[in-house]
Amino acid sequence: MSDLDLPPIGLGTSGNDDPAECAETVAAALEAGYRHVDTAQMYDNEEAVGEGIRRAAVDRDEVVVATKVHPDNLAYDDAKRTARESLERLGLESVDLLYVHWPTSAYDPAETLRAMDELRAEGLCDHVGLSNFTPALLDEARDLLDAPVVAHQVECHPLLPQTELREYAVEHGHTLVGYSPLGRGEALEDPLLSEIAEKHDTSTAAVCLAWAFAQEALVPIPKATGDHVRANFAAQDLELDDEDLDRIADYDVRERYIDPDAAAWNR
Helix, strand or coil: CCCCCCCCCCEECCCCCCHHHHHHHHHHHHHHCCCEEECCHHHCCHHHHHHHHHHCCCCHHHCEEEEEECHHHCCHHHHHHHHHHHHHHHCCCCEEEEEECCCCCCCCHHHHHHHHHHHHHCCCEEEEEEECCCHHHHHHHHHHCCCCEEEEEEECECCECCHHHHHHHHHHCCEEEEECCCHHHHHHHCHHHHHHHHHCCCCHHHHHHHHHHCCCCEEECCECCCHHHHHHHHHHHCCCCHHHHHHHHCCCCCCCCCCCCCCHHHC
């Protein structure tokens, strides 16, 4: 099993590229109780995320900070160099979790993963994660890495439950970190999820997150600003019943909202 104990919810920062708003959001989230913040080179907000972490009245050691190496930076030398640049932007000596963002573009399994192992050995990250991999690519990466894979990050929500990857995570002892747990907002209009929300007198967003909390080895990282930050955190108080979970499991609507042509599952 992984020795990284991720909190049940994290803050996603994709798309939050306004520096002032991003820093304010990160600080507010940490002060509201979040202890896991996720960013990436691709998001162009690492500096603001670092500012938000420093601004919050929360000890750095209490926060899991994750970032990801851009697909174009996954050649061995580029991965080593840009990981250091990420730390400079974040204002941190190390991150808790460093991901390979997409196994595309400059990704070379042997060389990229050698760089990740070396970054961990050099103390620039405590743990290594992967993002947007298929089971076959996960198998390959696990064979090549010296470091254990502690997290695999993918789109995951009630309309894309990622059953195979959740089962893989349980079998191999890592966490499936679910980005876009609200389906980029599209899931909020879904009839079944809306009906379940009405039953519990709550929001559809809360239902999506409560579904995630009910799954083994799954941690959602919703992105939000303003009041939505606290509302998402409060969704931990909602418990769906077996009937709700069964209806979602049996639902015939399945949608993937982030689906680039180059993604591994499209090859």
